[in-house]
Amino acid sequence: MKNSHLHFNTAIGVKKPENIRNKQQACPFCAREQLTDLIEVDGSIILLKNKYPVLENAYQTVLIETDDCQAEISTYEHPHLHKLLQFALKHWRKMEESGEYESVIFFKNHGPLSGGTIAHPHMQIIGLHDINYKENIVEDVFGGILIDEKDGIRFTLSTKPKVGFYEFNLEMDDCVYIEAFGEFLQIAVHYILYNFPFKANSYNLFFHHFDRKIYAKVVPRFVTTPLFIGYGIPQVPNNLDWMVDNIRELYF
Numbered sequence: 001m002k003n004s005h006l007h008f009n010t011a012i013g014v015k016k017p018e019n020i021r022n023k024q025q026a027c028p029f030c031a032r033e034q035l036t037d038l039i040e041v042d043g044s045i046i047l048l049k050n051k052y053p054v055l056e057n058a059y060q061t062v063l064i065e066t067d068d069c070q071a072e073i074s075t076y077e078h079p080h081l082h083k084l085l086q087f088a089l090k091h092w093r094k095m096e097e098s099g100e101y102e103s104v105i106f107f108k109n110h111g112p113l114s115g116g117t118i119a120h121p122h123m124q125i126i127g128l129h130d131i132n133y134k135e136n137i138v139e140d141v142f143g144g145i146l147i148d149e150k151d152g153i154r155f156t157l158s159t160k161p162k163v164g165f166y167e168f169n170l171e172m173d174d175c176v177y178i179e180a181f182g183e184f185l186q187i188a189v190h191y192i193l194y195n196f197p198f199k200a201n202s203y204n205l206f207f208h209h210f211d212r213k214i215y216a217k218v219v220p221r222f223v224t225t226p227l228f229i230g231y232g233i234p235q236v237p238n239n240l241d242w243m244v245d246n247i248r249e250l251y252f
């Protein structure tokens, strides 16, 4: 049976460690020897079962990106970046192909406004037993002004953002990983954290797989606009062309 809402288990939720704001809380992902339920380890990259599975009717995994607690996608050397994304995409696809889930979501939170709880760089791959995220995808949400295109990878700035304001999109055919995908992703994240005109310290990555394509949405996070919370109306800023030119000048 399908469901419209994901159920959150509050009893597990209260036990979850939080160290994005509470710096006193030791990092659970740095204590590598204490990690349990490992699924695959490749050097400093680890995929494991989430110790605090707060979502019901779901299989939650955590992908620890590196053993460096202070690192972040924009600081990775290219070989590590590509290895990480290939590792993540492989496991995401494997869960999709297992046929056990209605759909599998793959995303990342970074920073205090991202909704994340642990600062150590990590991503999440979650199999949903009764929700298909693809049903919520509105056409055009991945379209936008082309910033750059390389080896078949398109890097755009949304003209019809899902929530509003600035959303970056990456588009790749689903068969083979192309390095330009990772490089554009890193540029989007770097721009948000270091060159964004509105000072952002948080972002999310949301990966989508449909129509034989992989789409990644890179979203800087601020306090969400009340017009979206109250009425579901996304707003589009009128300086998108300026921002595209700004990114081109800085990175290309």
Ligand SMILES: [Zn+2]
Binding pocket: 027, 028, 029, 030, 068, 069, 120
């Ligand atoms: Zn750590």
